[in-house]
Amino acid sequence: MKSSLLVMGCLVCASICALTLSNLYRASAQENPLEVVDINPDHSLEEQQNVEITKDLVQTFITGDRDFLLSHVASDVVWDVKGSPLIIQTAGRWIGVNGINKFLDTSSSLWTTQNFVADNIWADGDVVIVAGRQTDTAVSTGKQVVQNWIIVLTYNERLLTRAEFYGDGAAQYWSLVK
Numbered sequence: 001m002k003s004s005l006l007v008m009g010c011l012v013c014a015s016i017c018a019l020t021l022s023n024l025y026r027a028s029a030q031e032n033p034l035e036v037v038d039i040n041p042d043h044s045l046e047e048q049q050n051v052e053i054t055k056d057l058v059q060t061f062i063t064g065d066r067d068f069l070l071s072h073v074a075s076d077v078v079w080d081v082k083g084s085p086l087i088i089q090t091a092g093r094w095i096g097v098n099g100i101n102k103f104l105d106t107s108s109s110l111w112t113t114q115n116f117v118a119d120n121i122w123a124d125g126d127v128v129i130v131a132g133r134q135t136d137t138a139v140s141t142g143k144q145v146v147q148n149w150i151i152v153l154t155y156n157e158r159l160l161t162r163a164e165f166y167g168d169g170a171a172q173y174w175s176l177v178k
Contacts, residue, residue, distance in 0.1 A: 047123045050155045054121060054128045057153075057160070061116040061134075066104060070097055073160040079103055080162070083169040091169065110176065111136035111145070128153045138175040145175035 053072055060069045079100050083091030089110060094103040115135040122129045130151045137144050147168035154162040 046155075046158070047125065049158055050126065050128050050153075051121055051123045053155070053158060053160075054123075054130060054153060055118070058116065058118045058130065058132070061113060066101075070100065072158075073097065073100065074156065077160055078162045079165075081165045082167070088169050088172050090172075109139065111138055111172075126155045128155065136175070140176060141178050143175040145171045147171045 057069060057072060060066070076096055077100065079094035081088075081091045081094070081103070085092040090103060090107050094100055113134060113136050116132070117134070118130045118132040120131045130153065131148070132151075133146070133148045135144060135146050145168075149165060149167040151166070152162075152164040153160055
């Protein structure tokens with residue numbers, strides 16, 4: 001009973017967070033799709049390069065170019081997917097190149113991605129924030145899941161050192177339930 005309540009509480013929190021994030025950027029995405037929004041109007045060359053790398057990395061989620069992705073991450077990168085691994089197998093902290101490979105393998109065993117789009121990108125120093133959306137199909141159920149997400153990326157010398165993913169864990173969960 002306690003575990004059921006915990007799961008439901010986590011799902012409710014995840015849904016509220018995802019809806020809030022969705023509403024925050026949906027209006028600006030409709031007005032300016034795929035536009036890079038400047039937080040700092042005087043971007044350094046490094047910030048500009050981080051934004052360009054980010055755009056390319058977003059494309060790897062559709063193309064599946066794992067080699068490109070891995071060539072742009074630090075060896076000790078932290079890949080942090082917010083949520084409970086007890087509810088969603090891809091949630092949790094994945095460390096290093098091996099961790100990213102395990103994350104990608106786990107994710108592709110659960111869902112196939114039809115659409116992965118960055119609607120807005122903001123940059124400030126070594127931090128780049130991406131707001132976007134994706135459409136996946138659960139491998140086990142055939143159910144489609146549409147979610148909005150925000151990813152916070154941190155770079156050091158043009159290598160990704162940290163990625164924090166905030167998505168709709170509830171939508172992911174329910175796509176896997178038969």
